[in-house]
Amino acid sequence: MLGVIAAALGGPEVLRVAELPEPEAQPGQVVVRVRAVCVQPADVAATTGEIPRGPVPTPFLPGWDIAGEVASVGPDTADFRVGDRVVGMIPWYLTRGAPGGYAEFVAADADWLVPLPDELDFAPAATVPLNAQTAHQGLALLLSDALPAGSSILVTGASGGVGGFGAQFAAQGGYRVLAQASHGDEEWVRGLGAQEVIPRSADLAQVGPVAAVFDAIPLGEAATVAVENRGIVVTTRPTPPIDPARRVRQDLQLIRHDRKLLADLVSQVAAGSLRTRVAATMPLTEAADAHRRVLAGGLRGKLVLTLG
Known part of the structure; x- marks a missing residue:
């Protein structure tokens, strides 16, 4: 099968298209014929080795989020049948690229996957698992x-x-x-329910004070200046500690896969009550160029690699 591996640690140039053995479904697994895989900043970070627990030995397969069809079913796997449309998240923080999603076929634990409604195409579906679960869990932490x-x-x-x-x-x-919001994206962000849209170039010290900050980028100190004393800040990566005198609760949100939550989020996106967007689709073989575009910034939506 076709796959894209990180042959060494480095920039997009380390990504190589390779012929790999086709996986077989083990007990409790299915093999997914991948139709779409989302390109995440976490994929880019993995290739440079800038990830928690340190660099992953190369070669490895990047890729967290996949959408596709069940190609085969392993023993003792009753959740899915051949031909079922599925979407899911490879817990890359555990698999560390074995497997990863940048491949034609992925042997996935059934628990990683949920049914994909017919109303939702593969590409937008692949933008949901890591992003929506992280946001939902981060907000739950913020509101605890x-x-x-x-x-x-x-x-x-x-x-x-x-x-x-x-x-x-x-x-x-x-x-x-x-x-x-990024420049030119104000209308999209306002459509997500924001009462006030702030330019990315704004000095956030002039905003608020607000009760809480969900620092999704994260910006660190540049964002925490906006929170009131005794407020709450949740970030998606470690950031410098806030002055203890301010008594701000500071928490870190790291993804944990929740199959029930994912199924609900996918259903909401399929029904239109949650919005996502795809900036562009690119063939899997152009993964290196996709990483270059992520590094360049300015995307309006997610890049999705497609197959077939």
Whole structure:
């Protein structure tokens, strides 16, 4: 089968198209014929070795989020049948590229996958698992202190995948959302439910003070200046500690796969009650160029690699 491996650690140039053995489904697994795989900043970070727990030995397969069809079913696997449409998240923090999603076929634990409704195409479906689960879990962490409805929440990176879902979840929860948007993306972000859209170039020290910050980029200190003393900040990567005198609760959100949550989120996207967007689709063989585009920035939506 065709796959794209990181042959060494480095920039996009380390990605190589390769012929790989086709996987076989083991007990509790299915083999997914991948139709779409989302390109994440986490994929780019993996190739450079800038990830938690340190670099992954090469070669490895990048890729967290896949959507496709069940090609074969392993023993003792009753959840899916051949031909079923599925979407799911490879827990890359555990598999560390064995497997990864940049391949024609992936042997996936059935628990990683949920049914993909016919109303949702493969490419937008592949943008959901990592981004929407991270945002949902991050907002739950942010609101674990029973933040009163109507409180102001600043969401950084609302033009992006995690931040965009985060803005939606906060707005749906009845909070006043101040969302940071890239230039030209104000209308999209406002459509996610943000009451106030803030340019990415703005000095966030002039915003608020707000009760809470969901720092999806994350910006670190540049965002935490907006939170009130005794407020709450949740980030998606480690950031410098906040001055203890401010008594701000600072939490880190790292993804954990939740199959029931994923099924609900996919259903909401299929029904149109949650929004996502695809900036462009590219063939899997152009993965290196896709990484270059992610590094260049300015994307409106996610890049998705497609097959077949």
